[in-house]
Amino acid sequence: MKETPGEITNLLLAWNNGDESALNRLIPLVYDELRKIARQFANRQCTQLKNAFQPTVIVHEAYTRLVDEERVEWRNRAHFYGIAGRTIRRIIVDEYRKMKANKRGGDWEQVSLGEVDGAALPRVDLLALNAALEMLETWDERKFRITELRFFSGLTNREIAEVIGASEKTVEREWRSAKAWLYRELTRGAAL
Secondary structure (H helix, E strand, O other): OOOOOOOOOHHHHHHHHOOHHHHHHHHHHHHHHHHHHHHHHHHHOOOOHHHOOOHHHHHHHHHHHHHHOOOOOOOHHHHHHHHHHHHHHHHHHHHHHHHHHHHHOOOOOOOOOEEEEOOEOOOOOHHHHHHHHHHHHHHOHHHHHHHHHHHHHOOHHHHHHHHHOOOOHHHHHHHHHHHHHHHHHHOOOOOO
């Protein structure tokens, strides 16, 4: 089902105001987009992770967590997808941690981060990426949010700008800086 501009925002605001029927109308509109976010993440990954993280399972778990979230004051569509991306990241990292523990070592393929200035970023363990993101959050929360919104939510620069209340140029600049920081952090000691 294709959403119309503003429809998701209106339903989120109605849900905030206690309209339970708004949630029932909202879910069909966001379900496909949540699947797309989960599928995009899985498709960027190695075969092991693609097979382990079924988008439908991830979306159902994310949906359950989002519906149970009572402290969120939903502002708009981009805000919703930003929170959904963070929820999906936590689900994926938790599941990866369980899978890796069950395998007890062995060779795990690594996740792809894309590129920085045309150069491919190293493939890294998902837990190393998560640890680096947590460090980035303490160093610069805005760079962290931009990274999370791009990598786990698949939001565009325009949508990210809307979520964080900044210009698209700022988002572009901060994203370049965040990628460079992640590259340095994740390759630290790799040449030793």
